[in-house]
Amino acid sequence: MSLATIGTALAPSALLIAGVYAIKPEFIAYAIAVAGILAGYLVFSNKPRKVLNPTEFQNFVLKEKNEISHNVAIYRFALPRSTDILGLPIGQHISLAATIAGQPKEVVRSYTPISSDNEAGYFDLLVKAYPQGNISKYLTDLKIGDNMKVRGPKGAMVYTPNMCRHIGMISGGTGITPMLQVIKAIIRNRPRNGGNDTTKVDLIFANVNPEDILLKDQLEELEKEDDGFRVYYVLNNAPEGWTGGVGFVTPDMIKERLPAPAADVKIFLCGPPPMVSAMKKSTEALGYTKARPVSKLEDQVFCF
Structure with missing residues (x-):
């Protein structure tokens, strides 16, 4: 809670106490009590309210x-x-x-x-x-x-700062949305921003055509801003002069671009079902723990 919020709440309370003291000093105790209630209301009424309900639409x-x-x-x-x-x-x-x-x-x-x-x-x-x-x-x-x-x-995933040393991500199409959520949270909580998250992130983002790459501007800005985040783009239909990957995401791409299997490494997957199924097989073949049909928070390979 900011000092500005507290100051805004205390100002009317102080005026109330001063006014009562000037007119009816004998009521000062009541004025202080009312002022305290008023200040508390003003402070907590400005506190962000969480609106989601897990059981009702x-x-x-x-x-x-x-x-x-x-x-x-x-x-x-x-x-x-x-x-x-x-x-x-x-x-x-x-x-x-x-x-x-x-x-x-x-x-x-x-x-x-x-x-x-x-x-x-x-x-x-x-x-x-x-x-x-x-x-x-x-x-x-x-x-x-x-x-x-x-x-x-x-959902089973609740990201917390430094839950692992290095995260490798593979996403396709709109499967970028949960990845972006995690990436932005990590960068927002870097030590330079007053946080403590030092997690490295490498992302392989696969699409069919260049125009299908969603939120590319945001991803490029985040990559420029943070040296602990890298993106590798893969296209099925690559234009002339394309410097990223071409075709489907292969085990060699994963091996080259993402962190090697280790106890402090996680792999996140999100995309079309055929792609996710193929990535589960590829990661298992590369030595990562086999992905479960329904992912749990503690899994090394987590599917959103």
């Missing part, structure tokens, strides 16, 4: 929509108060629900916000619309002012 209003490409957009949803935060642990995600025509029951899908609790009053979702994607198509049709049902947090 809540409606959040679409505030902005920023189209990145013909089928990708960033959706900004407003929280009830400008000081509210989602209350989403780093590495976890939220559930979105909607009633879709032709579906027998409500459709629920998981998404990872690209914003964090450092940004109050809203949360951002990066969503790619797929032809068969019920929720992604539903989001595409939302108008500013429409509601979206949200529940959370959920």
